[in-house]
Amino acid sequence: MTLSSEQRRVLRAFLRVVALAEPLQRQLAAEYGVSLGDLHAVRVLSHLGEVPVSRYGAELGLARSTITNLVDRLERADLVARIASPVDRRVTLVALTATGQRAVSATATVADSDAARRVLALGGTDQLALAELLEKVLAAEPDTGPATAFDGPDLEEAAGQADSPTDPEVATAATAGGPTR
Numbered sequence: 001m002t003l004s005s006e007q008r009r010v011l012r013a014f015l016r017v018v019a020l021a022e023p024l025q026r027q028l029a030a031e032y033g034v035s036l037g038d039l040h041a042v043r044v045l046s047h048l049g050e051v052p053v054s055r056y057g058a059e060l061g062l063a064r065s066t067i068t069n070l071v072d073r074l075e076r077a078d079l080v081a082r083i084a085s086p087v088d089r090r091v092t093l094v095a096l097t098a099t100g101q102r103a104v105s106a107t108a109t110v111a112d113s114d115a116a117r118r119v120l121a122l123g124g125t126d127q128l129a130l131a132e133l134l135e136k137v138l139a140a141e142p143d144t145g146p147a148t149a150f151d152g153p154d155l156e157e158a159a160g161q162a163d164s165p166t167d168p169e170v171a172t173a174a175t176a177g178g179p180t181r
Contacts, residue, residue, distance in 0.1 A: 014137075020115040027113075032103040033077050039106055041070060042079055042096065046104045050083065050095040079103055 003011065021036060028034050034042065044059055045051070051059075057067030071094055074080040079100035085091035096104070110116060122130065 020118065021113075024110065024113040024115055027109060028106055031109065032106050033099075034079065034103050034106065036110075038070075038074060038077070038079070039103060039110070041074065042100050042103050043107070045080060045094065045096055046101070050093050052085070052091050053082070053094050056094050074100070 078097055080094050081097050083093040083095055085093050
């Protein structure tokens, strides 16, 4: 697939923004043993309380096999525990452990991150517009699989990464402290 200059610009900007989350991912893993995705799942469970695994999966919008794998991973990390239902022995409940409850406190780590500061520096209207666009990205079903979207030699070339620091977008990212590659 050949990308237009506008498509390269959009993809390059998106990938650079995604890269802003990498330091936060590393910090969450080091301090709490969770990824951003796992933190979201733990926070959802903190709001739900002790619930059947099926309901937890429904709240997260996950298929049965996917929620099973997620709960397995969170259980191995001691963030959640499976509990037999006292009412219906066919039902397995999932609940946060003490470690999971501590991980929920990582919200402050997220709020204090460089990524959060950059997003929150936008005006309220821009924040809402960004949220709406990102929600559309998450909901979009691509016409082709990810392997065919980048038929070039590498992701940087497909995304149109510049080899020259004179590229205005790369120079702007470098002076703003953001990743350029």
